[in-house]
Amino acid sequence: MKKIVGILFIVLVICLVAYVFQAVGEKNDQRVMAFGDSLTYGKGDQEGEGYIDDLKQKTNDSDSDKKVQFWNYGIKGQETDGVINQLEDTEINTKLDKADTFIVYIGINDLINSNGGNLKKIHDQKINDGKKEYVEHIDTILSLLLEKNTKADILVIGLYNPNKEDMKLENHINNYNSALQERVDKDNRLKYIPTNDLFQNKDKEEYFSDEIHPNEKGYQLITNRILDKYNFK
Known part of the structure; x- marks a missing residue:
């Protein structure tokens, strides 16, 4: 009986030590919360979950004890008002102060829907x-994040034009991006990361899965740009 008790005690100690090491490890992990639409969700990538999955693999592909956790809150079809609703939801709102970095990649659906739901004909007004x-x-999204978390960096990802031959659309994408850049410049915890140039002179069939969404190869361009501009560790 004493032998059994002794074995159980040893097992309990091992479990306790493992739990402590896991808890310490998780505490030291970097936490990234990503908000956006289908691009953050990863639509179009048949092999994974878009740029978030790529970031997860590449930032954790090392011998470093410090890992990076990614919480992906991207929703297909979402617009900026949807992100605001997410940030005000109790389940997410109470976690915002836990993040070390935020990613905000949103806007193409706002533009498309303001144009009438598609990009076949551009309506400037x-x-x-x-x-x-x-x-x-x-402004509401970024202000909420800055208020709820006083330490995290916020990466604001710029929009890209999926139809590079459409110069009217190109002008509007540039205007949206200029507005993003202007807002980012108001706070040193905000960092703007452009993407529109990534698809310049790129074969659409090679880098896109449909009219809007990149394929795995296209998402890798976005991943590499983010990693080139920001060190998560």
Whole structure:
């Protein structure tokens, strides 16, 4: 009987030590919370979950004890008002102070829907009107994150034009990105990361899965750009 008790005690100690080491490890991990639409969700990548999955693999592909956890809150079809609703949801709102870094990649659906739901014909005035609301929503999103978390960096990912031959759309994408850059410049915890140049002179069939979303190869371009501009560890 004493032998059994002794074995159980040893097992209990081993479990306790393992738990402590795991807890310490998780405490030292970097935590990244990503908000966005289908691009953050990873639509179009048949092999994984888009740039977030790529970031997870590449930031943890080392012998470092410090790991990076990614919490992906991207939702297909989401606009900026949807991100605001997420940030105000109790389940997410109470976790915001746990993050070391935020990623905000949102806006293409705002632009598309302000244009009437597609990009077949560009309506300048409709997109310009929609941009005003977009700018207000972006300011709300970033202000909420800055308020709820006083230490985390916030990566703001710029939009890209999926139809490079459409110069009218290109102008609107540049205007949206300029608005993002202007907001980012107001706080030193915000960092703007451009993506529009990544697909310049790229074969659409090679880098996209459909009219809007990149494939695995396209997402890798975004991943590499983020890692080139920001060190998660």
